Amino acid sequence: MTNTNNKPLRDVVRPTTIVESGRLSARLGVNLTIATETFQHTGSFKLRAAYNLASQVPQRKIITASSGNFGQAMAYACKLLGKWCTIVMPDNSAQVKVAAVREYGGNVDLVNTLAKSRAQRVNEIAADHPDAYVSSAYDDPLVIRGNASLGEELCEMARTFDYIIAPIGGGGLTAGIVTAVRESGKSVKVVAAEPLLANDAARSLREGRIVYNETEPQTIADGARTVSVGNHNWAVLRDGLFSIVEVPEEKIEEGVRLLFSLANLKSEPTGALGVGAVLTQPEVFQGRSVCCVVSGGNVDAEVYREILGN
Amino acid sequence: MTNTNNKPLRDVVRPTTIVESGRLSARLGVNLTIATETFQHTGSFKLRAAYNLASQVPQRKIITASSGNFGQAMAYACKLLGKWCTIVMPDNSAQVKVAAVREYGGNVDLVNTLAKSRAQRVNEIAADHPDAYVSSAYDDPLVIRGNASLGEELCEMARTFDYIIAPIGGGGLTAGIVTAVRESGKSVKVVAAEPLLANDAARSLREGRIVYNETEPQTIADGARTVSVGNHNWAVLRDGLFSIVEVPEEKIEEGVRLLFSLANLKSEPTGALGVGAVLTQPEVFQGRSVCCVVSGGNVDAEVYREILGN
Numbered sequence: 001m002t003n004t005n006n007k008p009l010r011d012v013v014r015p016t017t018i019v020e021s022g023r024l025s026a027r028l029g030v031n032l033t034i035a036t037e038t039f040q041h042t043g044s045f046k047l048r049a050a051y052n053l054a055s056q057v058p059q060r061k062i063i064t065a066s067s068g069n070f071g072q073a074m075a076y077a078c079k080l081l082g083k084w085c086t087i088v089m090p091d092n093s094a095q096v097k098v099a100a101v102r103e104y105g106g107n108v109d110l111v112n113t114l115a116k117s118r119a120q121r122v123n124e125i126a127a128d129h130p131d132a133y134v135s136s137a138y139d140d141p142l143v144i145r146g147n148a149s150l151g152e153e154l155c156e157m158a159r160t161f162d163y164i165i166a167p168i169g170g171g172g173l174t175a176g177i178v179t180a181v182r183e184s185g186k187s188v189k190v191v192a193a194e195p196l197l198a199n200d201a202a203r204s205l206r207e208g209r210i211v212y213n214e215t216e217p218q219t220i221a222d223g224a225r226t227v228s229v230g231n232h233n234w235a236v237l238r239d240g241l242f243s244i245v246e247v248p249e250e251k252i253e254e255g256v257r258l259l260f261s262l263a264n265l266k267s268e269p270t271g272a273l274g275v276g277a278v279l280t281q282p283e284v285f286q287g288r289s290v291c292c293v294v295s296g297g298n299v300d301a302e303v304y305r306e307i308l309g310n
Numbered sequence: 311m312t313n314t315n316n317k318p319l320r321d322v323v324r325p326t327t328i329v330e331s332g333r334l335s336a337r338l339g340v341n342l343t344i345a346t347e348t349f350q351h352t353g354s355f356k357l358r359a360a361y362n363l364a365s366q367v368p369q370r371k372i373i374t375a376s377s378g379n380f381g382q383a384m385a386y387a388c389k390l391l392g393k394w395c396t397i398v399m400p401d402n403s404a405q406v407k408v409a410a411v412r413e414y415g416g417n418v419d420l421v422n423t424l425a426k427s428r429a430q431r432v433n434e435i436a437a438d439h440p441d442a443y444v445s446s447a448y449d450d451p452l453v454i455r456g457n458a459s460l461g462e463e464l465c466e467m468a469r470t471f472d473y474i475i476a477p478i479g480g481g482g483l484t485a486g487i488v489t490a491v492r493e494s495g496k497s498v499k500v501v502a503a504e505p506l507l508a509n510d511a512a513r514s515l516r517e518g519r520i521v522y523n524e525t526e527p528q529t530i531a532d533g534a535r536t537v538s539v540g541n542h543n544w545a546v547l548r549d550g551l552f553s554i555v556e557v558p559e560e561k562i563e564e565g566v567r568l569l570f571s572l573a574n575l576k577s578e579p580t581g582a583l584g585v586g587a588v589l590t591q592p593e594v595f596q597g598r599s600v601c602c603v604v605s606g607g608n609v610d611a612e613v614y615r616e617i618l619g620n
Contacts, residue, residue: 014330017327017329019327019349020324020349022351023410023413038574039329039330039573039574039575041332043574096571100333103333257611260576260611260614261406261611263349264348264349264353264576264607264608265349265576266570266574266575266576297574298574301567301570301571301618301619304570304618305615305618305619308611308614308615309611309615
């Protein structure tokens with residue numbers, strides 16, 4: 001069956017929220033624009049990917065693995081579309097993310113990722129539901145296309161950025177932004193910000209092939225705890241990214257604190273990777289017009305309190 | 311000398327940021343729209359008042375008393391306009407607010423309000439600067455007019471609210487919103503949200519005359535630590551407000567936590583008074599279309615951590 005009543009993506013997602021802070025610009029030494037997806041439905045950019053995918057595939061059931069934000073987004077998208085979904089999540093995911101998936105009506109399947117990979121668990125569930133679409137959280141042309149909508153919004157703005165910096169985990173967000181920038185014809189450099197602890201993408205770029213982490217890296221940026229970038233994303237990123245900045249954990253946390261104190265913005269650690277990248281390589285961005293994409297805001301109060309107190 | 315190069319108010323202030331949260335709406339049982347001024351220049355709505363005042367008066371020097379946000383806003387406005395200002399602040403003001411006034415180039419004069427009133431200290435400084443304009447932080451027709459710009463934005467929106475709820479301290483914000491709603495011809499009920507600990511405005515409305523607190527009430531909502539509403543504001547509010555909700559301290563804190571967890575919004579305690587009002591009188595707002603104005607986001611990390619941990 002086809003879905004004829006689907007609304008177009010940009011009628012469903014909220015436009016990204018632009019936040020400017022003269023004090024944070026001054027602190028970072030750049031002309032900073034923050035594009036925050038923390039006020040997107042479900043609190044992260046992931047709705048762009050999830051809605052685009054769920055509205056395009058003909059299946060009524062969707063199974064996916066997600067460290068959390070894609071799960072919330074998929075649950076919400078499926079609710080809008082009247083579809084069924086099960087989300088496989090690591091058992092150490094942020095509690096708020098697990099609760100939210102359930103609140104949006106999604107089924108949650110918790111897996112101990114030290115004992116079994118998320119992919120293995122997804123395959124087990126898929127065997128029980130042969131009529132379901134098994135969706136990657138980050139590696140699908142429909143995901144890239146959905147995320148491109150954010151890049152389109154940034155390219156439609158009157159101002160032109162020297163750099164757009166966005167977090168990288170599986171690479172779906174940056175692949176979407178690169179795609180949109182290319183289509184716009186603008187000469188904006190797209191930079192990926194990756195936790196140093198989970199630097200498989202940076203190593204991939206250096207080695208010219210996809211490099212895999214042996215286990216999911218335990219960075220505080222839980223949205224970037226992926227084993228590798230996806231194949232579809234890699235095809236876009238390998239020559240589409242200007243660079244990848246490897247951000248130490250303490251710079252991620254400093255990014256969260258600076259967004260709190262100087263921009264009044266609540267960010268999850270993954271969302272602060274862009275600001276963390278500027279803190280890590282200040283000489284690269286000094287004096288330039290920089291757009292930092294804050295990818296999401298869903299963080300447990302306890303984790304947030306700990307970061308603010310450090 | 312007159313200021314001929316002043317930009318119009320609405321070219322200087324940022325439009326208020328609209329945030330919607332299905333989860334917070336569901337939790338509160340209302341159709342909620344958040345109009346947040348946390349991303350306004352200087353982090354609160356006060357720039358609307360400060361810029362309007364500083365750009366309209368002919369004096370080049372301005373002296374004012376402020377628990378903080380008006381001080382930051384006045385310092386920023388004076389910087390834009392090339393004017394000089396001194397801000398008298400209680401010595402227990404949020405540290406971030408004191409630091410920010412100084413960062414924007416304003417002079418800070420700290421006063422122990424248990425020993426001397428802010429007004430007394432302002433008069434002392436004014437005696438040394440007879441050429442200065444002594445500005446109220448909340449009671450001046452130019453303040454009301456500046457704050458009315460926020461009400462205008464809310465009335466220009468396509469949706470029509472049953473209620474607009476905004477914090478009340480000196481009454482400048484609510485007087486501005488009432489003024490704009492009246493001018494728009496819309497039949498929106500404007501509700502003021504006041505800390506129960508600092509309920510002089512509610513008592514004033516009950517008694518039909520301005521009632522004064524004996525000292526500045528030590529509510530956690532530091533933006534509402536005023537001794538009374540202002541005379542100009544009272545003239546608007548006495549028959550312009552639909553009601554005043556007296557919000558207990560614990561509901562203010564709960565409002566901060568709900569904005570954090572369900573709307574990804576960092577609010578200062580005063581900014582959460584609107585949500586606190588809905589929590590305090592749920593039966594009044596149940597099922598209605600409610601706009602909560604979040605007046606500002608400037609809160610010390612330590613205070614915020616404490617609230618999140620409660």
